[in-house]
Amino acid sequence: MLRTVDGRLRKKNELNNDNNAKPISFADLGITGPLLTAANAAGMDVPKPIQEQAIPPFLAGKDILGVAQTGSGKTAAFALPILSRIAGLGNKRRPRTARALILAPTRELAVQIETVIRGLAKTSHISTALVLGGVSRHSQVKKIAPGVDILIATPGRLTDLVREGDVILSETTWLVLDEADRMLDMGFINDVRRIAKATHPARQTALFSATMPDEIAKLAASLLREPVRVEVARQGTTAAEIRQSVILARTKQKRKYLSDILADDAMRQVIVFARTKHGADRVTRDLERDGFNAAVIHGNKSQNARQRALNGFRDGSVRILVATDIAARGIDVPGITHVVNFDLPDEAESYVHRIGRTGRNGADGEAITLCDPTEASKLRQVERIIRMRLPVAADITAQPDPARPAAQGARDDDRRPANDEAPRPNRGRAPNRARPQSDGGKPQNGKYRRRGSSQGQRGRAA
Incomplete structure (x- = not known):
């Protein structure tokens, strides 16, 4: 007993x-x-x-x-x-x-x-x-x-x-x-x-x-x-100091959105989580091509290589660390300002561990999750674990694929103009604590506007 x-x-x-x-x-x-x-x-x-x-x-x-x-x-x-x-x-x-x-x-x-x-x-x-x-x-x-x-x-x-x-x-x-x-x-x-x-x-x-x-x-x-x-915390809950949001974005849109938000100076020290080792390597290569200094850790890296990446992240010479779930366990680096879930985890419990890298020791932190429509079921599992619905900060799934030109012959009124810069998370404001989502498309935090009905805003598969 x-x-x-x-x-x-x-x-x-x-x-x-x-x-x-x-x-x-x-x-x-x-x-x-x-x-x-x-x-x-x-x-x-x-x-x-x-x-x-x-x-x-x-x-x-x-x-x-x-x-x-x-x-x-x-x-x-x-x-x-x-x-x-x-x-x-x-x-x-x-x-x-x-x-x-x-x-x-x-x-x-x-x-x-x-x-x-x-x-x-x-x-x-x-x-x-x-x-x-x-x-x-x-x-x-x-x-x-x-x-x-x-x-x-x-x-x-x-x-x-x-x-x-x-x-x-x-x-x-x-x-x-x-x-x-x-x-x-x-x-x-x-x-x-x-x-x-x-x-x-x-x-x-x-x-x-x-x-x-x-x-x-x-x-x-x-x-x-x-x-x-x-x-000391209800099972599966996340720290109150962490501001959480989800961005509805197709997989091919995630690279550009990640690059856009990382251009913000407020993202001083960031961990980006990928679901697989191959995916982590790909995200790191893309970040380097986009002009960012990033390091990666995952299970295929030697212990010395992983330790070098962690040391660089800890001393500030590397601003962005890309990691898989297994490799990231135990990362305790003071001052991590943001966690970005480039992919949703296979195990919903891993979300709690991921975002726990920020908001430590009473400091504020922010967790941003990029969710493709095919990941909707994983998002629902995460929300059941943390017992809250993640606020939708932006829905960019309706924007055309930047890597693919508009279909020839499409009517002008069927085309939506591409946004040159993806919406950025709220900065310098009070944390957004599990705010109800039935605001009828009202701009959230003064910055993002949800599209369509409440179901459309969530981007859930029917």
Whole structure:
């Protein structure tokens, strides 16, 4: 049976705020000493909701079932308690073992988690190691050989090393599954079950997921013991700071529209999502031909190539990053202003993860989805997941294909003039929160006008 956090800390925080008193700190949650100093040095002064709810029971030895969207601060929510517990164990480790194991679905997320943990553990002697595909297996085996405190891994490569005897998990007493729903999407669930079975039978386990489909609920029930459930956002919801809209555009119109909106200086740091690796490469080539500096990451790229692209995006030398869903997991770059869905995802849940790259840590962000009429069913699935109808910012499907001349012999009054510049998303205004769409063609945000009836405005297939 699930037990829920009773919310006493949150109520205390609210009362303190009402009285202009000091808000809850990490020290109030049980984080002390050098670890508290490191957290404060990393800018973690006031705990986020997921941290406030998860840290005390995790420190107390309880299993955790966390439902939280990306960017909610869940890495520190499990890292701080694990670091606190390991700090008192001393430096003696058995060869090829790991005291704690954190599983992540992708290389990028694994690298990001290790970066956070190393920053928090920099004043201690706690050791970490990464196990992931795309890089030297020999160097990973060598790093683990003397034993490590915290192992961060992707399921595929770790399964190989466990099978070959290079990693022994029988002494692993902390297990964290991060973004479990994505591991399900990627087909890792059987690997995850085998890995969990190889850990210490008295382990403490935490499972975090942005969504909770039936398969993940079954996995949680099989791995967790009377877990404390912490949930900081309704399942499948998106951050309130993200302004969302959909542009109805045919596939051949998407390139020009994307080029037009990227000319806007307000789009300072942008991730463009494509559905396939081939599609991501094509979008990147088109952007470069249109004069934009863009980088691409997907599963066919080596880990070094992906890391170079991410580093360029992070340091600002690359303004536009094109990515597939799998490669983009774990991208946590401050200041991403926009997410553009060039294609709608096959799995509606991926939409939540995609747009979660922006609007992080309380900042505003904007998500723009380009939807071809053939993608209407995918759009409806997304709207069911996020429990809102996406506002239609523009419908350019009636415009003639710029790559094809008007048919000869067509009557003049049958031709609609092409717009030299596609409509651009609203800038500098309050976020548009799931506004009702029955405005009868009224201009939205003072900029776009929907065409035709309400059904026509939605562009849905009959």
